[in-house]
Amino acid sequence: MSDPRYADRTSRPKTVERTIAVCFTVSLLSTVGFAATYWQTGPDMLLGVFFAMIFLGMGVGVIAWGKYLMPQGPFVEERHPLTTTEEDKQEFAEAFGRGADSIKRRKLLGKLFVAVNGVFAIALIIPLRSLLGAKTPGSELYHTNFGKGTRLVTVNGEPVTLAALDVGGAQTVFPEGYVGSATGQTILIRPQTTPLVTKPGRETWSPAGYLAFSKVCTHAGCPVGLYLQEFKELLCPCHQSVFDVSTGATQVFGPAPRPLPQLPLAVNSQGYLVSQHDYDEPIGPGFWSRGALWNGHNS
Template sequence: MSNDHTPEPYDSHVPAHREAEPIPDPGLPEHTWRPTDVDPKAEKRAERQIAAMFILAMVSAVLFVVAYFSLEVGDNWDTFLGMGASTMALGVTLGVSLLLIGVGIIHLARKLMADVEMVEMRHPAASPQEDRDATVEALNAGLDEAGIGRRPLVRNTMLGAVGVLGLPAVVLLRDLAPGDTLDIDKLAHTIWEPGMRLVRDVVGTPILASEVEMGDLINAAPEAMFPTEENGYPELHGAEEQVQKAKGAIIVVRMNPEDITHGEGRDKWTVDGIICYSKICTHVGCPISLYERTTHHVLCPCHQSTFDLADSAKVVFGPAARPLPQLPLAVDEEGYLVAQSDFNEPIGASYWEREKQ
């Protein structure tokens, strides 16, 4: 008896001429009206709830300003999880203000804005002009349906909450100053002084001019940032140490002296092709060190400002508007690189009073 049997296809009993029937359009379910759509009392209650959220957001923003000026940074009386009073107060008040504005806007959209079903057919990415006009008309109609114009309580409290939220941003600008007030002298000068040695960043070892190889880029710092009994520099602490370290950061490069185009009065600022510039980008103050040896260009990684180190660090590309400040170099009796003086111009990003220096 033969076992050679080929089973029939599963759907062989379906007539070949039969076609699949289209799925019927299920349509839209019956619209369910919200309480605020049919009950004027519920609508007014929702308005008051939304307005209350915006008012509380304004109060919270004002409390942020109060906490900013009344609580000192480092005031560490016990709070949640050991965080200081200033940190806790600023975080909670600003967070609550933002949260209430967001929740209020969501509440407005869910309870008071028009609640209708809309069907939009797919269309090409570039719509005909008449469709664009229709879209603008629909948006304007949506704004009218939102009822902002006829709900002054919601409109005014929402605008007030967003406006008052600007207060924290304004007072935070106070922290951009290096002290209690904006001390221009602190911005115009760094810790560099005549005869101060250049040292390698992190390790603090002085840099022999003879050891700088052609094409090298060395991240360096002032010797004063590494105080010892031998060099006699005072030890800095806390914010002052960080400020001076940031302002004094430099890059040191050696290139063929013939490739260098000296700026006016800078022909004696280099040592055998060794040239030094501030490490701080003049755009917004990012640290730079991406060096292209063949072109002598250095790139800021933040916004791609590019400076030509062979030509007084002039800007060749990007948003920076000023060259990198150059540090005048010399060598001491032991052959180590030293500064002739401080930078002759403020380092870092521009500020309004800079031209007065």
């Protein structure tokens, strides 16, 4: 009897051989099809399918070859233990001690060397400072470009009048001169035609029922672009925080930890909607020093 460890792992080597040959032929034909498709500017998807079939035919054939027509063993290999002799360990420790001794003996030099390395690391960090660009974290974290009497403008830069929205309407607005501003983006909504006092102290903030809230979610900063006019709720598309407009965009559902800041609105003498002053608090998600530098209104 022949050695079964080297025997074909099939009783029908001929059939397997033929099947493998078919696979390889599929691969070859696919190459032709691939070239033809490319030449005839066929659809890219067909190109991809032929491309895939080149590899699949080849792969299946080669695997079958390896699995059925090659020695399967079992073969065994001894494992070498992942340890060394006691002597080696001793010598390794000695070699290490040789250096450690001479370093230990010069205490002052050793300490200085450590200090130099520390300073060196700082020196490496300093160039990274340039990554910040022109700005270091500062006032822009706390303020937007809304100020006293800043007109609200649409995405096209047109100032917004009291006729801008029907009841139930919503529109994205920006401080004039800063269209597209990531921090100044504000959602203007109109739940009713009469002033809507969302919180005590905000009696004058909603002329003709217009309300404006920062569009930057207080959770992770996504634009809160979804206004449910019947429920008078704003919904953040990223993590589904829900804000109740009529109580000052307080968070009523989801992970957002704070209400959306409300922009105090007024109507100027030309009839345009303007901000009374900047947002009362930093807009957007929290950060470490959010409460530190903030001191009241920005005029």
